[in-house]
Amino acid sequence: MTMKLWIVLCLALLWLEIQNGACQQIKRKKDVGENRARPGGKRVRPLRVRDGGGKGQSLLIQVLNKGRFLRLGESTAMAPGKTMELRCKGNSIGWSYPTYLDTFNDSRLSIKQSDKYSQLILTSPTAADTGPYSCWVIVCDGMECEKDHERYYGSYIYFTDKDNLFVPSAIHFEIVYLRPDRTAVVPCRVTDPQANVSLHREVPPQELTLNSTLVTYDPTKGFVLQNPSPDHQGVFYCKAVAKGTPQLSSKYQLLYVEVPTGPPFLSLESSPASVRGGDNINVTCTVLGEPEVDVSFAWSYPGQDHRPVHIQTSWRLVNRGIGHVTRVSQSVMTVEDMETTDFGNYVCKAKNQQGETIVTINIISK
Ligand SMILES: *[C@@H]1O[C@H](CO)[C@@H](O)[C@H](O)[C@H]1NC(C)=O
Ligand SMILES: *[C@@H]1O[C@H](CO)[C@@H](O)[C@H](O)[C@H]1NC(C)=O
Ligand SMILES: *[C@@H]1O[C@H](CO)[C@@H](O)[C@H](O)[C@H]1NC(C)=O
Numbered sequence: 440m441t442m443k444l445w446i447v448l449c450l451a452l453l454w455l456e457i458q459n460g461a462c463q464q465i466k467r468k469k470d471v472g473e474n475r476a477r478p479g480g481k482r483v484r485p486l487r488v489r490d491g492g493g494k495g496q497s498l499l500i501q502v503l504n505k506g507r508f509l510r511l512g513e514s515t516a517m518a519p520g521k522t523m524e525l526r527c528k529g530n531s532i533g534w535s536y537p538t539y540l541d542t543f544n545d546s547r548l549s550i551k552q553s554d555k556y557s558q559l560i561l562t563s564p565t566a567a568d569t570g571p572y573s574c575w576v577i578v579c580d581g582m583e584c585e586k587d588h589e590r591y592y593g594s595y596i597y598f599t600d601k602d603n604l605f606v607p608s609a610i611h612f613e614i615v616y617l618r619p620d621r622t623a624v625v626p627c628r629v630t631d632p633q634a635n636v637s638l639h640r641e642v643p644p645q646e647l648t649l650n651s652t653l654v655t656y657d658p659t660k661g662f663v664l665q666n667p668s669p670d671h672q673g674v675f676y677c678k679a680v681a682k683g684t685p686q687l688s689s690k691y692q693l694l695y696v697e698v699p700t701g702p703p704f705l706s707l708e709s710s711p712a713s714v715r716g717g718d719n720i721n722v723t724c725t726v727l728g729e730p731e732v733d734v735s736f737a738w739s740y741p742g743q744d745h746r747p748v749h750i751q752t753s754w755r756l757v758n759r760g761i762g763h764v765t766r767v768s769q770s771v772m773t774v775e776d777m778e779t780t781d782f783g784n785y786v787c788k789a790k791n792q793q794g795e796t797i798v799t800i801n802i803i804s805k
């Protein structure tokens with residue numbers, strides 16, 4: 440319809456012998472993002488892309504069939520199953536795509552750079568491939584290359600699948616940690632941006648009402664809890680309604696955590712408390728910390744390098760009071776048949792991302 444209108448308008452303008460340029464100008468504006476090969480027509484100017492345009496038009500383009508191109512905006516919905524080809528103009532281009540595709544080292548994804556553009560192809564996309572795709576120009580100064588932040592283009596691509604309204608997750612029962620000073624996200628993302636999504640508590644059955652300041656829904660993230668409190672704990676699931684029957688997401692266990700961040704908080708003890716030659720001892724190094732923070736242990740002890748010991752490291756989650764969850768990480772060193780040379784300082788070193796804590800216990804012969 441609109442196409443016809445433009446042609447009629449152009450013809451009318453030509454008829455009036457108004458400058459040809461004016462007509463082309465209008466035509467070009469309409470065709471932005473599309474470069475149709477017109478049968479039997481005049482030579483069509485190739486799609487012109489403005490340079491320097493992080494703020495301007497996206498250089499991220501989807502190749503449609505029959506050599507047509509679509510410039511991708513902030514988000515795009517596509518049909519699953521059909522091979523997706525994206526291009527980004529430039530002779531040195533970087534890409535990012537959902538980490539899911541790397542985790543599973545997916546052979547469906549391929550990236551090729553030619554001298555004019557880079558091409559990303561994803562064959563048989565599914566609902567699980569829904570996520571952010573972006574490309575950027577890489578600028579090099581001698582050997583040093585970096586991302587040109589001005590020329591970075593991204594699009595959130597939904598592979599809308601009516602049988603999978605929620606982006607499938609490899610984890611069927613996910614734990615979401617709530618902290619007093621941070622936003623928390625219940626990551627039930629959808630494949631159809633039009634779907635209506637709600638958040639429900641399992642027991643007692645209850646829908647969490649959206650409140651623009653406290654709980655919001657973002658189809659690219661999930662439910663965002665601005666100011667989580669212990670009241671938000673429990674088992675939750677999301678419900679999405681599009682055209683067909685409502686669908687339920689996997690389940691999320693929301694746990695409230697109140698442990699300060701910082702280097703590990705350590706304690707060290709030996710069992711039994713008093714030791715004599717020939718005894719067996721366990722020296723236990725314990726760290727209380729945040730549920731998802733990994734702790735690594737290192738030991739030094741008198742018989743190091745020449746005496747066999749046994750070291751066992753483990754961790755578990757412990758509910759402390761009203762749903763306050765703590766991760767207890769432990770490293771236990773067992774020394775059998777204590778000899779004179781085994782008495783002395785046992786040092787446990789525990790490390791997390793925030794730092795390292797060292798604790799020493801002196802084991803003396805009774
Ligand atoms: C990923 O796949 C490539 C090609 O199939 C293979 O060479 C590579 O070793 C794989 N990497 C991992 C981590 O599985
Ligand atoms: C959201 O919740 C807060 C606290 O319960 C309340 O003060 C506020 O009025 C609510 N806002 C809306 C839009 O319901
Ligand atoms: C989503 O909810 C709105 C408001 O409640 C409603 O108007 C709309 O029809 C719903 N959309 C679908 C797909 O159910």
Ligand SMILES: *[C@@H]1O[C@H](CO)[C@@H](O)[C@H](O)[C@H]1NC(C)=O
Pocket residue numbers: 710711719720721773
């Ligand atoms: C040391 O720990 C092991 C395993 O927990 C236990 O079987 C053993 O009795 C402990 N030994 C002492 C001396 O506490």
